[in-house]
Amino acid sequence: MTSEPLAPSPEPSAAARDGGNTPPGAIPGAVPTATYRLQIQPDFPFSAAEAAVPHLAALGVSHLHLSPVLEAVPGSGHGYDVVDHSAVRAELGGEAGLRRLAATARAHGLGIVLDIVPNHMAVPVPERLNHALWSVLRDGPGSPYARWFDIDWEAGAANAPGEHRGRILLPVLGGRLERELRHFRLEREDEAGGGEDGRTGSRAAAGEDAGYVLRYFDHVFPVRPGTERLPLPELVAAQWYRPAWWRLARTELNYRRFFTISGLIGVRVQDPAVFDATHATVLRLLRDGVVQGLRVDHPDGLADPEGYLRRLRDAGGGCWTVVEKILTGEEELPGSWPVAGTTGYDALRRADGLFTDPAGARELDFLHREFTGAPADRGGAWEATAARAAREVVEHDLAAEVSALTRTAVRICGTAPVPPDHAPWALRTAIRELLLRVPVYRPYTAPGKAVPERDAAMLREAAEGARTAFAVPEEAGAVDLVRDLVLGTAGDSPAHREFCARFAQTSSALRAKSAEDTAFYRYTPLLSAAEVGGEPGRPGVFPEEFHTFCARLQRDWPETATVLSTHDTKRSADVRARIALLSESPLEWAELVERLTKETARASGAGVPDAHLAWTAWQTAFGLGYGLSGPLPAERLVPAVLKAAREAGLRTTWTEQDAAYEDAVRAFTEAGPCGPPHPAAVAFARALGAHARANILGAALVHLTMPGVPDVYQGTEREFRALVDPDNRPPFRARPEELAGLDEGRPPRSLPEEKLRLTAAALRLRREHPDWFGRAGSYRPLAAEGPAAEHCVAFGRSGRAVTVVTRLSRLLDRSGGWRDTALRLPPGRWRDRLTGAEAEGSVALAELLERWPVALLVRV
Numbered sequence: 001m002t003s004e005p006l007a008p009s010p011e012p013s014a015a016a017r018d019g020g021n022t023p024p025g026a027i028p029g030a031v032p033t034a035t036y037r038l039q040i041q042p043d044f045p046f047s048a049a050e051a052a053v054p055h056l057a058a059l060g061v062s063h064l065h066l067s068p069v070l071e072a073v074p075g076s077g078h079g080y081d082v083v084d085h086s087a088v089r090a091e092l093g094g095e096a097g098l099r100r101l102a103a104t105a106r107a108h109g110l111g112i113v114l115d116i117v118p119n120h121m122a123v124p125v126p127e128r129l130n131h132a133l134w135s136v137l138r139d140g141p142g143s144p145y146a147r148w149f150d151i152d153w154e155a156g157a158a159n160a161p162g163e164h165r166g167r168i169l170l171p172v173l174g175g176r177l178e179r180e181l182r183h184f185r186l187e188r189e190d191e192a193g194g195g196e197d198g199r200t201g202s203r204a205a206a207g208e209d210a211g212y213v214l215r216y217f218d219h220v221f222p223v224r225p226g227t228e229r230l231p232l233p234e235l236v237a238a239q240w241y242r243p244a245w246w247r248l249a250r251t252e253l254n255y256r257r258f259f260t261i262s263g264l265i266g267v268r269v270q271d272p273a274v275f276d277a278t279h280a281t282v283l284r285l286l287r288d289g290v291v292q293g294l295r296v297d298h299p300d301g302l303a304d305p306e307g308y309l310r311r312l313r314d315a316g317g318g319c320w321t322v323v324e325k326i327l328t329g330e331e332e333l334p335g336s337w338p339v340a341g342t343t344g345y346d347a348l349r350r351a352d353g354l355f356t357d358p359a360g361a362r363e364l365d366f367l368h369r370e371f372t373g374a375p376a377d378r379g380g381a382w383e384a385t386a387a388r389a390a391r392e393v394v395e396h397d398l399a400a401e402v403s404a405l406t407r408t409a410v411r412i413c414g415t416a417p418v419p420p421d422h423a424p425w426a427l428r429t430a431i432r433e434l435l436l437r438v439p440v441y442r443p444y445t446a447p448g449k450a451v452p453e454r455d456a457a458m459l460r461e462a463a464e465g466a467r468t469a470f471a472v473p474e475e476a477g478a479v480d481l482v483r484d485l486v487l488g489t490a491g492d493s494p495a496h497r498e499f500c501a502r503f504a505q506t507s508s509a510l511r512a513k514s515a516e517d518t519a520f521y522r523y524t525p526l527l528s529a530a531e532v533g534g535e536p537g538r539p540g541v542f543p544e545e546f547h548t549f550c551a552r553l554q555r556d557w558p559e560t561a562t563v564l565s566t567h568d569t570k571r572s573a574d575v576r577a578r579i580a581l582l583s584e585s586p587l588e589w590a591e592l593v594e595r596l597t598k599e600t601a602r603a604s605g606a607g608v609p610d611a612h613l614a615w616t617a618w619q620t621a622f623g624l625g626y627g628l629s630g631p632l633p634a635e636r637l638v639p640a641v642l643k644a645a646r647e648a649g650l651r652t653t654w655t656e657q658d659a660a661y662e663d664a665v666r667a668f669t670e671a672g673p674c675g676p677p678h679p680a681a682v683a684f685a686r687a688l689g690a691h692a693r694a695n696i697l698g699a700a701l702v703h704l705t706m707p708g709v710p711d712v713y714q715g716t717e718r719e720f721r722a723l724v725d726p727d728n729r730p731p732f733r734a735r736p737e738e739l740a741g742l743d744e745g746r747p748p749r750s751l752p753e754e755k756l757r758l759t760a761a762a763l764r765l766r767r768e769h770p771d772w773f774g775r776a777g778s779y780r781p782l783a784a785e786g787p788a789a790e791h792c793v794a795f796g797r798s799g800r801a802v803t804v805v806t807r808l809s810r811l812l813d814r815s816g817g818w819r820d821t822a823l824r825l826p827p828g829r830w831r832d833r834l835t836g837a838e839a840e841g842s843v844a845l846a847e848l849l850e851r852w853p854v855a856l857l858v859r860v
Contacts, residue, residue, distance in 0.1 A: 031320050031340070031559050031774065032293065033766040034704070035065040035113050035711045039567055041077045044731035046097035050104045055736040057108035058743075060763025063293060064105055065113040065711055067567065069098060070281065073124045077729055078567065079115075080297065081122035081264065083130040085278040102290040113293035113320070116282055118308065119301035120257070120264040123170075126220035128213075133265065137168065138211075138222035140240030148274050150256035150266045150502075152404055167242040171249035171262050172219055177236070180243075184232060185215045186223070216243065247655070253400040256502070258301065259509045259517075260397045266505075270303040275311055286316050293320035295343060295561075300325065300441050300508035303501035306337055313338040322561040326512075326533050328440040333557065334452070341553075341560020344711060345533030348563055350549045351702050352528060352576060353541025354793055354807050355695045360583035361526055361539050367590035368525035372611040378650060379522040379612055382537030389522065390436050390514040392649075397513060401506045405431045408499045409482065412491070422478045426470075430478040431503070433469040434486065435510055437462035442507040447488040447496050459483055520570070521648035524612065526583055527619045528576035532568055540583070543793050543807070547781040550795065553707040554779040562708040564699060565716045567729055572713075572722040573703075575623035577695035581688050582619070584810040592684055593618050600672035609664040610651065614672075617641045617665075621673035624721050627685030634674040640723040641669045691810040693751055694853035697758055698805035701854045702793070704762035705803040707779050717759040718752040754852070761833040761856055765801060772798040784845060786821030788812055792845055796826055802857040806849060818846040830857040 036056050038049050049064065056064065068079035071087045079089065088095040102112055121130055128134050132145040140146070141153055153166050173180045190210040212223040214236070227238040236243065244252070249262040256266030269275045285291045294316065299305040305323075312321065324343045325333060333342055365381075374380040377388040394402060406428040413420050413427070439462075443455040463483040470476035484490035485499045520530035529539030553560060564573035571579070582589045597614045601607060608614050620640060624632055645652055645665055652658040652665075677685075696719060704710050713720070714732040722728035738756055748754040766773050777798040784792035791812040794804045802825060806812065822842045829840045832848075833856040839848060848855055 030292070031770075032061075032063040032111065032113065032709050033770045033773070034061045034709060034763050035063045035293075035561070036061040037065040037067070037566065037711055037713045038732055039067050039077075039714060039729050040069055040079065040092055041067075041729070041731065042075060042091045043077075045091070046093035046101045048731070050101045052732065052734040053101075053104050053108050053110065055734040055739065057110055058736070058739055059712075059717060059760055060765075060767050061110070061712060062767060063111040063113050064101075065295065066115060068115050068117050068297075070117075073122050073129065077726060080117050081124070082117050082120075083122050083124050085121075086281055088281065098285075099290055111292035112290065113295060114282065114285070114291045115295040115297060116279075117297045118267065118269045118278065119298045120266050123263050123265050125172075125218050128220055128222070134222055137170075137239070137241045138224060140166075140224075147271055148267055148277075150268055152254040152407070155252075155254035155404065155407060167240055169244050169248065169252050169254050170221070170241045171244050171246045171253065173216070173243055173245050176245050177243060180216070180245075181232060181236065183216055184236065184243075186228065186232070186235070187213055187215055189213050189222075214239075214243075249400065250397065251399045251403065254404070256401075256505065258298070259513050266301065268303070269308055270501075272311070275308070275315075279312070279315065283315050286319060291319075294322075296321060296323045296339075299323045301505055303505065304446060306334065306444065309338050320559065326441055328511075329535065331440050333560075334444055335556070341557040341708065343566075344561040344563035344708065346549075347553070347560075347703070347706065347708060348531065348569075348573075349533050349535060350541050350546050351562075351564060351699055351706070352531065352534070352573075352580065353539060354543065354546055354702065354805075355577060355699060356526070356529065356540040356580045357583040357808050357811060358538075358540030358542070360586045361529070363586040364525040364583060364589070367586055368615060371590060371594065372615055374522075374612055379524065379648075382519075382523050385523045386515055386519040386537075387436075389518040390510060393514040393518065394432050394435055394510055398506060398510060401502070401509065402428060402432055402435075405499060405502055405506065408495055408502065409485065412485070412493070412495050412499065413481075415493075415495070420477075420481055422481060423475075426475050426478040427482065429469055430466060430476075430482040433466035434459075434462055434479065434482055435503070435507055437465045438507050438511070441511045442504040443486060445486060445488045445504070446500055447490075447492040449488060451487050451489065456487065459486055517647055518649060521616075521644050522612075522650060524616050524619070526579065527571065527616065527623065528579035531570055531576065532566075543781075543790070546793065547795065550707050550779050551781075554777070558707055558775045558777070560708045561711050562703055562706060563711045563713070564703045565713040565720065565722070565728070566711075567713070567725065569728065570724045571620075571623055572720050572728060573699055573716065574696050574719050575721050575723065577699055578625075578688075578692045579619055579623040580695060581691055581810065582622070584691070584808055585688070588684065592680060595680060596672060596678055599678065600668065600675070604667075604671035604675070606667040606671040607664055609645075609661060609668055612648075612650065613641070613645055613665060614668070616644050617669050617673050620644070620723065622681075622685070624723065625685075626673055627677045627681040627683075628689075629677075631676055632674050634670050636723060636727050637674055638666055638669045640727060641665060641673075643724055688810065690853075691813075693754070694806045694809040696751065697755060697852065697854050698793075698807060700755055700758055701762060701803055701805055701856060704759065704766070705773070705797060705801065705856070706795075707773075710763075710766075712759065712763070718756050758834060758854070758856070765833065765856070765858065769800065772800050780826075782823060782825075784821055784823045786819065786845075788815065788818050788821040788845070791818075792821065792823060794823055799826055800859050802826070802830060802855075804845075804848065804855040804857065806853040809853060818844070818849070821845050823848065825857070826859075828859040831860045832857055 069088050070082050071084035071089045072079045073081040088098050105112060124130050132148050135143040135145045151168055188210055211225060212228040214221040214223055224239050227235050230238060258264035302308050321339045322341055322343050323339050327346045369380045377384040379385055406424055409427040410424050413422055445451055445455055463479050466479045467476040486503050488500045523536050526539055529536045593615055596618055597608055621632055626632055642665055646654050651661045742757050748757050780796040782794035782796055791807055793807050796802045822844050824842045829838060831838045834852050
């Protein structure tokens with residue numbers, strides 16, 4: 001077996017040793033050939049990433065892709081809870097540590113792509129950690145930071161006393177205020193301490209006289225100057241904030257939040273001053289050459305995504321930028337956005353779908369419904385399940401957001417020259433019903449801007465459906481007004497602009513919360529399809545569809561990112577690759593699940609919580625490796641299964657937990673999926689072993705060679721079995737000795753080493769020949785001929801490299817194997833980078849794929 005030679009890494013430069021500024025342009029090429037995502041966290045800070053640089057450079061990537069690095073809530077394992085945009089996070093090593101990492105990366109030929117979070121900030125505990133929010137809590141609308149946040153100062157709870165209006169609701173109390181007031185303490189700000197990070201109060205830090213604070217357990221709130229001598233009940237009522245029972249957030253919250261998370265407050269980056277303040281550090285790092293590219297988190301949360309991205313491009317010099325935009329179905333990224341593309345979930349769905357049998361998935365759907373007895377709208381059918389979940393979310397979880405939209409619509413009606421005679425209930429109904437019928441995450445409309453035809457047609461159709469919710473046709477006129485407000489054609493006042501933006505922001509929250517976080521956990525015939533950006537109702541992708549998608553990427557978005565695993569995927573690519581095999585064995589799987597469930601209950605005495613939970617638990621366990629060796633770790637599997645049950649919300653939820661049911665979930669999962677593997681499961685896993693290998697290696701090679709810039713998640717160069725967060729975010733551990741051994745010519749000894757060998761070969765090829773895979777390159781589907789042609793996916797890149805993978809390998813074996821199926825290669829002689837074998841002309845697939853189920857051919 002041959003291996004590609006590895007050029008030795010250069011010695012670190014003086015600038016790298018000193019941690020000095022990186023001169024702009026030091027990293028060759030503005031567009032990465034491949035990125036490597038690292039989850040920077042207190043247990044894996046910049047110094048640990050710096051130590052991993054030589055290994056990652058040897059692997060073949062061109063850029064490190066770092067999770068958010070600005071100051072966040074202390075101890076945060078992800079960094080999306082930013083508290084201070086002006087500083088690089090001290091827990092990670094601070095800006096000096098980041099600059100040292102960048103210098104070391106540069107010395108090894110690597111750049112840095114940084115994940116940024118423009119949409120929201122944390123509402124931390126203690127609250128003083130977010131100095132901008134602290135100022136607003138203390139000084140209200142008069143604070144210089146009041147413009148930073150989407151706060152409706154005029155809002156109050158329905159029928160609430162007047163003193164509750166004009167205040168920010170802080171839903172942090174464990175019970176109602178009258179019960180919790182006894183736990184409040186008034187303290188001098190300089191006596192209250194600085195919290196875990198040692199910070200002092202904001203006034204003291206600024207050299208001002210210390211004021212007073214209210215302490216409620218770990219929460220610390222500022223006291224409005226001049227109110228500190230009031231009796232405690234009057235003092236609390238006199239603040240610009242209203243401490244409230246946490247359950248009131250659902251209906252009374254009056255600030256924009258991230259999805260339904262009240263601990264993350266929306267930031268108004270559409271305001272130029274707010275943009276400048278919140279992006280100054282990131283832009284300085286770009287100017288200094290410390291960072292060469294950006295990943296923008298959750299652009300759909302922004303009031304004007306395109307306007308934001310244009311401002312970012314102009315301020316950042318046009319660096320390589322991708323956006324975490326989730327595309328639904330055949331939706332396309334707006335062509336006017338000044339970005340390289342998405343973060344790659346659209347590619348994930350197509351790559352995964354290649355290895356899912358559409359017919360088998362349909363049979364699994366029937367067998368799942370038969371086993372679970374699930375009604376159509378509670379997991380029995382995708383469309384009905386998604387529709388019910390959306391209605392639950394818009395009526396319950398997002399009640400505060402719908403109320404905010406209704407208030408704005410009422411205000412618009414009240415100021416119109418001829419006020420339309422729409423009752424608030426009719427406006428609320430119209431808003432809710434229109435939201436439910438938006439088939440994608442959100443429209444992109446704004447007053448004064450041309451309405452995209454796609455959005456216009458989508459909203460016209462949604463409005464037609466929304467009218468059916470009204471019994472009296474004349475009352476359905478409210479739908480027309482709401483539609484025009486969403487389209488941005490009803491007016492251009494501040495209230496009109498606010499409604500248009502907030503509707504779109506709420507629409508994206510509804511889609512994410514109802515589909516990804518609810519329906520994906522209820523409709524579970526094939527868990528591998530219930531992934532971010534996925535289409536559970538249509539999980540299979542035919543090769544022709546995949547090729548069409550890739551051709552469009554190469555034409556329109558050749559520098560977009562592509563992914564298979566991320567910090568947000570519910571299951572890693574290799575777990576999904578195993579689960580996808582069940583679409584090739586649906587009846588065997590259903591019979592096995594029924595047997596395992598019954599025998600677990602009989603042998604352990606642990607009851608079965610319900611059939612839906614059992615199906616989910618066993619499928620999750622199979623993806624994690626049940627039956628391959630000893631018992632699975634309960635500390636990993638039980639939390640994932642319990643999270644799935646809470647997200648589904650069928651028997652228990654995060655906020656209304658059923659303790660008895662959750663105890664049953666734990667007991668069943670520990671006794672069954674985490675117990676000694678059943679002999680029948682061991683036999684099943686062994687029978688699918690070679691096919692899991694084909695799926696894992698096939699998906700990896702497709703990802704690494706298809707159009708776009710592959711983003712490799714930490715650890716996934718080897719086999720990586722991970723479940724939903726936090727299981728998928730462990731501190732990274734490099735294994736440079738394995739790659740070194742393979743480079744010395746040692747054959748891979750296991751599937752993890754085979755995947756490492758394949759990943760390094762593909763990444764190095766991209767780095768050696770970026771023109772083959774980039775904007776100037778080409779993509780050409782290659783069709784096999786013969787009785788098993790449908791099991792081969794092959795494509796060429798720029799006439800110089802060819803990818804060949806096996807799909808649906810178990811069905812291939814059952815049909816008699818490759819037989820005389822052949823693939824005609826483009827002209828020339830070709831060498832496989834994995835085996836060293838050479839071929840030309842028409843090559844028999846049985847011969848080409850004899851040793852590996854995939855091939856990476858390069859013209860010699």
